[in-house]
Amino acid sequence: MRRLLLIIACIVFVVVYIVALGKITEEAKNIPKGEDTAYVMPASILRITALEFDGLASDFLFLKSLIFLGSTIERKEEPRVKPWEWEWLYHVLDASTDLDPYFFDPYYLGNANLTWGGGLIKEANALLEKGNRYRSWDFLLPFYIGFNNFYFLDDNNKAIEFLMEAARRPGAGSVYAALAAKLAYTERRTENAITFQEYILDHTEDSRLRTEYETRLNTLRGLLDLEKAVAEYKRRFGRYPGKIEDLIIKHVIDKLPPEPYGGNYYIDSHGQVKTTSESKIMPYRHLSLFPSSPSLLLPSQSLF
Amino acid sequence: MTTLWPIALITFKEGVRNRALYGITLLALLLLVANFLISGMIMQEVGKVAVDIALSAVSLSGLLLVLFVGINLMAKDLDRKTIYMVLSRPISRSQYIVGKFLGMVLLIIITMFFLSMFAMLSIQLIKMTHPDYFPRFSWPMILLALSFSTLSLILLSALTFLFASLTSTSFITLVLTVIAYIIGQSLSDVKALVETPQTVGIQVSSVTVKVVQIAYYLFPNLSIFDIKMQAAHALPLSLSYIFWTVLYGLVYTSLALTGAAVIFRRREFP
Numbered sequence: 117m118r119r120l121l122l123i124i125a126c127i128v129f130v131v132v133y134i135v136a137l138g139k140i141t142e143e144a145k146n147i148p149k150g151e152d153t154a155y156v157m158p159a160s161i162l163r164i165t166a167l168e169f170d171g172l173a174s175d176f177l178f179l180k181s182l183i184f185l186g187s188t189i190e191r192k193e194e195p196r197v198k199p200w201e202w203e204w205l206y207h208v209l210d211a212s213t214d215l216d217p218y219f220f221d222p223y224y225l226g227n228a229n230l231t232w233g234g235g236l237i238k239e240a241n242a243l244l245e246k247g248n249r250y251r252s253w254d255f256l257l258p259f260y261i262g263f264n265n266f267y268f269l270d271d272n273n274k275a276i277e278f279l280m281e282a283a284r285r286p287g288a289g290s291v292y293a294a295l296a297a298k299l300a301y302t303e304r305r306t307e308n309a310i311t312f313q314e315y316i317l318d319h320t321e322d323s324r325l326r327t328e329y330e331t332r333l334n335t336l337r338g339l340l341d342l343e344k345a346v347a348e349y350k351r352r353f354g355r356y357p358g359k360i361e362d363l364i365i366k367h368v369i370d371k372l373p374p375e376p377y378g379g380n381y382y383i384d385s386h387g388q389v390k391t392t393s394e395s396k397i398m399p400y401r402h403l404s405l406f407p408s409s410p411s412l413l414l415p416s417q418s419l420f
Numbered sequence: 421m422t423t424l425w426p427i428a429l430i431t432f433k434e435g436v437r438n439r440a441l442y443g444i445t446l447l448a449l450l451l452l453v454a455n456f457l458i459s460g461m462i463m464q465e466v467g468k469v470a471v472d473i474a475l476s477a478v479s480l481s482g483l484l485l486v487l488f489v490g491i492n493l494m495a496k497d498l499d500r501k502t503i504y505m506v507l508s509r510p511i512s513r514s515q516y517i518v519g520k521f522l523g524m525v526l527l528i529i530i531t532m533f534f535l536s537m538f539a540m541l542s543i544q545l546i547k548m549t550h551p552d553y554f555p556r557f558s559w560p561m562i563l564l565a566l567s568f569s570t571l572s573l574i575l576l577s578a579l580t581f582l583f584a585s586l587t588s589t590s591f592i593t594l595v596l597t598v599i600a601y602i603i604g605q606s607l608s609d610v611k612a613l614v615e616t617p618q619t620v621g622i623q624v625s626s627v628t629v630k631v632v633q634i635a636y637y638l639f640p641n642l643s644i645f646d647i648k649m650q651a652a653h654a655l656p657l658s659l660s661y662i663f664w665t666v667l668y669g670l671v672y673t674s675l676a677l678t679g680a681a682v683i684f685r686r687r688e689f690p
Contacts, residue, residue: 165606
């Protein structure tokens with residue numbers, strides 16, 4: 117009799133346990149997530165709570181951002197990552213690199229994603245500049261800053277400055293100085309962008325990023341070919357073509373280069389060659405998290 | 421020394437027999453196995469993360485050793501009243517304290533030695549599987565970080581002796597040690613925070629600043645022994661830093677132990 121009771125009690129417990137677990141899993145989904153809870157503690161506080169495990173806390177924050185980015189790949193909605201999520205990502209990477217400013221991976225991840233994905237160019241640069249101060253042996257960080265200044269911010273002088281800094285770092289090839297020299301020719305924008313992109317591609321191993329970069333590079337190459345064709349057209353006929361097809365009709369080129377993103381190349385009213393996938397090669401520059409005054413940049417990092 | 425050695429040896433043997441030691445070693449080994457999984461997720465600086473995790477696993481295990489094995493070694497004699505038997509022998513109370521402490525130091529050094537071996541093995545294995553992802557790496561810095569970690573545990577252990585001689589139960593000693601550890605690890609960060617509170621936009625009264633500054637001299641600054649980040653990135657460390665840190669550790673340990681001996685000598689046992 118007692119044994120029977122015991123068995124019945126056990127069965128009841130197990131059933132209730134399974135039901136409760138199922139219910140609570142459902143309920144947990146309703147707990148507010150997202151923008152309201154996207155707060156990242158300032159590094160000066162994190163440093164205290166991390167005790168002697170600052171480096172480990174930095175690794176953990178980095179992995180958190182990596183896992184987040186990985187989870188967005190499957191998303192169907194547009195935009196795939198919401199603006200506040202980019203903001204959160206920036207703060208997580210910022211905290212991670214405040215805890216361990218020598219850690220390369222957060223800078224690398226932040227640069228690759230915040231710029232092209234989130235359009236947070238200034239934030240990405242601030243992150244990189246922090247890394248650049250600490251990792252005085254690293255030539256990739258000033259190179260990235262130089263590229264961002266050239267490509268996104270249209271600031272060639274700054275770009276040249278950082279490229280020269282990269283060129284002076286140990287182990288840096290002659291390519292940086294050459295790039296800096298090339299930038300002096302501002303009219304060769306697309307050509308310079310291709311040189312940059314080729315170099316970045318050479319230094320990227322992640323296969324997903326490589327595919328992304330290759331597609332972008334091919335689009336830029338298509339743009340360059342068309343720009344050259346337009347210049348040739350102008351030389352021959354003394355005016356810009358009205359539409360892109362004119363280049364074929366007048367036998368300047370045989371066919372249009374493929375547009376890797378599936379969009380179309382076109383010529384705008386100023387005779388500039390553009391693509392309908394413009395946002396893929398030049399992400400929209402939405403708001404910056406920073407106040408306009410540069411002296412207020414990164415309040416937490418000057419702390420210790 | 422001849423009177424200290426038997427006490428040290430018996431303390432060490434008692435510590436090795438403690439079941440908690442096996443639990444702690446098992447935890448350390450699990451963390452070092454986890455090192456393979458976590459390092460595998462890193463894109464570029466695998467070496468940095470591998471060193472971080474390995475050193476942190478050793479530090480954490482050492483801390484648990486001091487908290488759960490070390491405190492018991494000292495407190496058990498008091499809890500179980502076996503202290504009467506020991507003190508009836510021809511040794512002074514100070515000798516008893518110092519002997520016990522030496523036994524504990526022996527236990528810390530030997531345990532840390534084995535944990536360090538495992539940690540370095542895990543780093544070496546990861547290094548062999550990802551040879552291109554260890555751009556900045558230095559075995560001497562890793563050895564130094566492990567030694568500093570050992571030194572800070574010895575210091576903390578001396579503090580447990582001080583607390584144990586003050587209190588009557590091992591639980592209170594444990595709580596006090598945990599508090600001292602947390603304060604010791606975060607004190608220099610807290611000091612920096614309260615001295616420049618505007619950086620995070622908080623208000624700090626001048627009294628708080630004074631209290632923290634006094635605490636800075638009173639509590640051990642354990643964070644100076646933490647050079648895991650330097651080890652992980654193979655950053656240079658000056659000889660004078662090493663010298664002053666070792667000196668600080670030894671002097672603080674001696675002070676705490678002397679305090680423990682003085683209090684223990686005057687203590688009355690019911």
